[in-house]
Amino acid sequence: MKSWKRGRLLGSGSFGQVFLCCDMETGKEYAMKQVHIFSKNSQHCSRVLSALREEINILKEGVKHPHIVQYFGCQDDGVVFSILMEYMPGGSVKDQIKQYGPLTERNTISYTKQVLLGLEYLHKKSIVHRDVKGANILRDNEGNVKLSDFGASKRLQTISNSIMQTQTGTIYYMSPELLDGNGYGRKTDIWSLGCSVVEMLTGHPPWHQLENFAAIFKIVTSDEPGYSLPDSVSKQARDFVSECFTRSLERRPTSSQLLYHSFVTRAQFEFDGT
Numbered sequence: 365m366k367s368w369k370r371g372r373l374l375g376s377g378s379f380g381q382v383f384l385c386c387d388m389e390t391g392k393e394y395a396m397k398q399v400h401i402f403s404k405n406s407q408h409c410s411r412v413l414s415a416l417r418e419e420i421n422i423l424k425e426g427v428k429h430p431h432i433v434q435y436f437g438c439q440d441d442g443v444v445f446s447i448l449m450e451y452m453p454g455g456s457v458k459d460q461i462k463q464y465g466p467l468t469e470r471n472t473i474s475y476t477k478q479v480l481l482g483l484e485y486l487h488k489k490s491i492v493h494r495d496v497k498g499a500n501i502l503r504d505n506e507g508n509v510k511l512s513d514f515g516a517s518k519r520l521q522t523i524s525n526s527i528m529q530t531q532t533g534t535i536y537y538m539s540p541e542l543l544d545g546n547g548y549g550r551k552t553d554i555w556s557l558g559c560s561v562v563e564m565l566t567g568h569p570p571w572h573q574l575e576n577f578a579a580i581f582k583i584v585t586s587d588e589p590g591y592s593l594p595d596s597v598s599k600q601a602r603d604f605v606s607e608c609f610t611r612s613l614e615r616r617p618t619s620s621q622l623l624y625h626s627f628v629t630r631a632q633f634e635f636d637g638t
């Protein structure tokens with residue numbers, strides 16, 4: 365990564381910043397996520413760093429899909445850990461909502477289908493994304509989206525010394541089983557996808573009006589997540605979201621099953637008149 369030059373700041377997250385950067389040999393642009401390393405001399409931190417390097421090398425070689433942001437490598441100089449990845453010029457779906465407001469149903473269908481294809485690919489490889497949300501669905505300039513920030517991001521949190529380390533905002537996308545201490549599984553991503561579809565259609569995930577602690581309580585104890593979709597939203601969309609919010613893990617559908625849901629399959633003929 366010798367010939368890289370760092371460009372403008374693309375955005376900041378809970379524990380790092382993402383910069384545009386350019387390979388001066390080829391002129392190709394990439395995104396570089398940088399995290400300041402906390403207590404780099406501690407044994408724990410160096411263990412996490414080497415696990416992170418290993419993980420990114422595996423992701424770089426073994427995870428390639430049109431709806432997954434590609435990792436290209438990583439480096440650290442003892443102070444900053446940098447991950448080089450595919451540049452998505454449209455920013456995130458969260459950025460889109462911030463700038464233009466909630467998405468139309470048609471746009472939501474298109475993004476949801478693409479995210480499902482990415483999730484199906486990851487899940488078939490036994491990879492759980494763990495952080496599906498609008499901020500991690502990145503856009504090109506032509507209506508295509510890709511999932512970013514999987515796997516490695518939890519380790520980045522461990523090595524980071526960011527004052528924003530508490531992942532504010534992420535709690536709203538977490539499933540009841542995760543908050544109950546039963547860990548992550550593929551079905552957890554499906555719950556978070558449901559939250560992301562609510563975010564696309566309304567601008568916010570369920571329970572967004574509550575503080576973190578109150579939101580956790582509601583997610584764990586309520587039969588139905590707290591959201592209300594606009595009147596114009598179709599029955600298919602409502603049914604898709606409530607399927608994602610099935611509390612029983614066995615009954616909650618998989619990404620492959622959801623790809624056959626009428627919400628995503630009807631897009632072509634209903635909207636394009638074909």
Ligand SMILES: Nc1ncnc2c1ncn2[C@@H]1O[C@H](COP(=O)(O)OP(=O)(O)OP(=O)(O)O)[C@@H](O)[C@H]1O
Pocket residue numbers: 374375376377378379380381382395397433449450451452453454455456459495499500502512513531532533534
């Ligand atoms: N590959 C990329 N291409 C273009 N922009 C990106 C890319 N990755 C991230 N960004 C921009 O940088 C912002 C910060 O990304 P980052 O992954 O650090 O945090 P986040 O996912 O928004 O939040 P959190 O860290 O809480 O999960 C994103 O919201 C997006 O606008």
